[in-house]
Amino acid sequence: MDVDTGYTRKPSTHNAALTEVGRGKPMGELLRRYWHPVGLVGDAGLTPKALRVLGEDLVLFRDRRGRPGLVAARCAHRGTTLHYGRVEERGIRCCYHGWLFDVEGRCLEQPCEPDGGPQRERIRQPWYPVQERYGLIHAYMGPPARKPELPRYEVLETLGPGEFLEADDSSVGGGGPAVIPCNWLQHYENLMDTLRSRLNGKLWEELTVDEHRDFPGDYEAQVGQGPIMLHSEEHLVSSDRGVALVRRQLKAQLDALAEGRDPIGVSFDPAAPAVSFEAGNFLIERQPHAS
DSSP, X not given: OOOSOGGGXXXXXXXXXXXXXXXXXXXXXXHTTSEEEEEEGGGSSSSOEEXXXXXXXXXXXXXXXXXXXXXXXXOTTTOOBGGGOEEOSSSEEXXXXXXXXXXXOBEEEOTTSGGGOXXXXXXXXXXXXXXXXXXXXXXXXXXXXXXXXXXOBHHHHSOOTTOOOOOOXXXXXXXXXXXXXXXXXXXXXXXXXXXXXXXXXXXXXXXXXXXXXXXXXXXXXXXXXXXXXXXGGOOOOGGGHHHHHHHHHHHHHHHHHHTTOOOTXXXXXXTOOOBOOOXXXXXXXXXXXXX
């Protein structure tokens, strides 16, 4: 008689506490306590750019006064997307009824209302504060009262001879497109792996379907785990110590937040020194044991 077939297994589940990042979710609240790069400086322009960050649909733009803005995609009036809005001197105007919002979500005009909308000051389009640094647009999407300082990094502040900063939107740790279609945790855990490779000098996007199958890399491994990894099905072993360590650290920060403490790595001191750390890839050569 056949035993232990796939039919007898329990329903598969994922670790919701670590993977789900919506507002009100444990990991969503933890990640919202940090600044996040949401685009290049050049992405904030006169053409609205649609973004999806921490499970929220947003629109990034720069008004004609040069101020970057990040607002919820759905207009506070009738819910159409501001992705089709028109960027003007003072903000972004909805394509539907022409309501105008500034970079902090204030409703400045309601053209279809008498006197330009006498109640418009009561309307606020959801928005998030942004800062420009290192060629990137950073956003803070957490509780305003706990907004930390945007970190500075010594390695990016002090450049040696011939060094310069170049911000781009290529994938880090995925080896594929800029946006990897899978849960953030799969991508994050993969950063400890040793696969970022090429086949015959070709980039990921230059490979054929057959070459992707014959030479799978980070992207294929991450996306192959599904939209959200079914953690109940995995079996961690000794070579997964790094993954286990990351998950324990994340769980510790969730506990800190639940206890009313600030998570690791946030600073509220504008005079704090730039963060300093060692970065790079290192190869450790192991010597054979003496016989």
